[in-house]
Amino acid sequence: MMPAPENTEDLLPTILGTRAASLGVPENCVPWPLDMNHSGGSTPDQTAKILKSLRKSGEYGQWRWPKRPVVFISDLHADAESLVRSLVAAGVVQRHENDADGFDLTDFGRSCVLVIGGDCLDKGPSNLDLLNSLKKLIETGVRLKLLAGNHDLRLLLGVRALTSDRSPLTEHMFIRMGNKVLPLLREVYDKHVAPANELESVPDLETCRDRIFPSETWQRDFPEAAAEHLGEAAIQKELRRLKKKIATFEEASLSAGLDMRMLYAAAMKCRELFLAPDGLYAWFYDRMRAIYKTGSVLFVHAGLDDHICAEIDENGVSHINQLFREQVYQDPFTFYSGTVANIMRTKYRAVDKQLSSQGVERLHRAGVKILVHGHVNRDRGQRLKTMKGLLHVEADITLDRNSRKIEGLKGIGTGATIILPNGNIVGFSNDFPYAKVFTPEIHMTKAALQHDGT
Structure with a gap:
């Protein structure tokens, strides 16, 4: 187990509180370990690329942080218990029964935005229980943003x-x-x-x-x-x-x-x-959208391509969601093979719609500095990477029990990615001993020092 560094108390989000230990999620945090393969770059070169991306995005203005905390949970794949535990661990709800809908919002839950990052369906153990949990969340009045995933x-x-x-x-x-x-x-x-x-x-x-x-x-x-x-x-x-x-x-x-x-x-x-x-x-498909942006942070299920970057730069995020609503009920294959659906299914393979450094530049120009997404599952908590100069937080932390069994992970998946108004991005999971805290302002200073030293 990695030793906890000293003097990180000021980075520890109070939202984890005393709920952490009982749910198997970390009670303490570390600065995001960029130099480790499971969390960032496996080599100094990869870490340098992340710092370079930070420095490049800084050329297009300062980071803008959401006015409300944002809690991102993705790829639940029909595991309602994992959803509720993750919400409890993040401080969004408090539980009064063990049922899939036996919870109420906390004060933090009433203040935050909850983004469900897609792939609610398939695999099991219970699709309908998960849908009932989401419906209960809507009824509580939580600010819910429901993104489309490829399985949905x-x-x-x-x-x-x-x-x-x-x-x-x-x-x-x-x-x-x-x-x-x-x-x-x-x-x-x-x-x-x-x-x-x-x-x-x-x-x-x-x-x-x-x-x-x-x-x-x-x-x-x-x-x-x-x-x-x-x-x-x-x-x-x-x-x-x-x-x-x-x-x-x-x-x-x-x-x-x-x-x-x-x-x-x-x-x-x-x-x-x-x-x-x-x-x-x-309500499930009626509420669904393709993309959500707050401050400098963009949320999608999978990823982006040059065409979508250009659309965001020219017409804004709301235009992408309008295209999604218009196209999703048209010819199924034409839609699913197109650039809007690429947001929900790309893994940046050769057969996918392509993202280039020119597309990333347009995204930076539109004020987007980091992408938070699911789709690519990880078994040691969230991972930070760069793709063509765009920072990505891979936040599919293998929550559903079906996938966890296949991957040899123990327990019920619990965790979330939280973007705080104070400039911290926090990723926690019961598969990593500490909450990872990424603070772009601190890392941008490192990037600047590295650049001056070259």
Whole structure:
């Protein structure tokens, strides 16, 4: 375990308080360890790049901090208990029952902004419990910003494609969700389909299978149809991905206790619950946005590309959210392969929309100095990195129990990233012994000294 440095008391956010020990999260903090691979750069060169990014962003004016504390929690993947524990640890709520909605806002919770960074759905253990927890948060009056994640979008686009006119661009969108959506569909079947005996009105098994799976000619027709939207490498990757998912999907569904009729019934019920105007969970997609900015800090699910950077510079963040609301209900494949949806799915791979130093410069010009996001999970708490000169806080700290089991992590995931009006960014997790505190003003001084010494 890394020893705690001295004289860090002034950096310790009071919001962690005495709740920390009982939840397995750190009670003390350290200045963000940039020189460690799990938290920053694995080499002096990587650390130098982070400091250089700080110095470069400083050329476009001073940092502006949010007027209210911002609490960022991302990639919950249907783990309501992880959400509630993280909120308790961050001081946003106090718990009075062990239920998913057995909590009330604290004074800090009433003063802060809560950003849920996307990927609320899939994997398990309980999608519907998590949605109920989020609904309770809305009812408490918390300032909630709900960002779209790629898993959230897959359900929306997959269910819509299942009942739309079939085409080579859309008929694979339901299977594209993959096996990770099966826990959600099983929950919906058990809680909303079976009790109402709605399976009786569902078509026969073969008809359901034909509607769920892409046609036999899809692999031949898709490349030509997708050519105007994707490059050849991305098309081939999509074909390989779908081949694997098609091969395993029905067997995985049966293992989850769902034959194709039951699965189809659950999908149709999802359309009613999530997409109908009066659906029980219609609020989920109604409240969703692509991006949120406060001060110099930008929040997204995954990342950015040059086109989005230019849009932010020219038209502002609200324009991106307007584009998202307009495009998300258009053709599913056109939207998901486009630059707005890239915000929710990029990992800065060659097949993704590209971010360059010119795009970062435009973002700096628009007043953005750091990006806080999920999507790339970490097992030792939050990590700071630089991409083309833009600072990123990777804040997916592997909260859901499904992922934690796969990665060999113990306990229920608990943690959050907090941006404070006093100029500190705090990341804490039950997988790292200290809360990490990043203070750009201090590190910018180091960057300036380093630059003067070169």
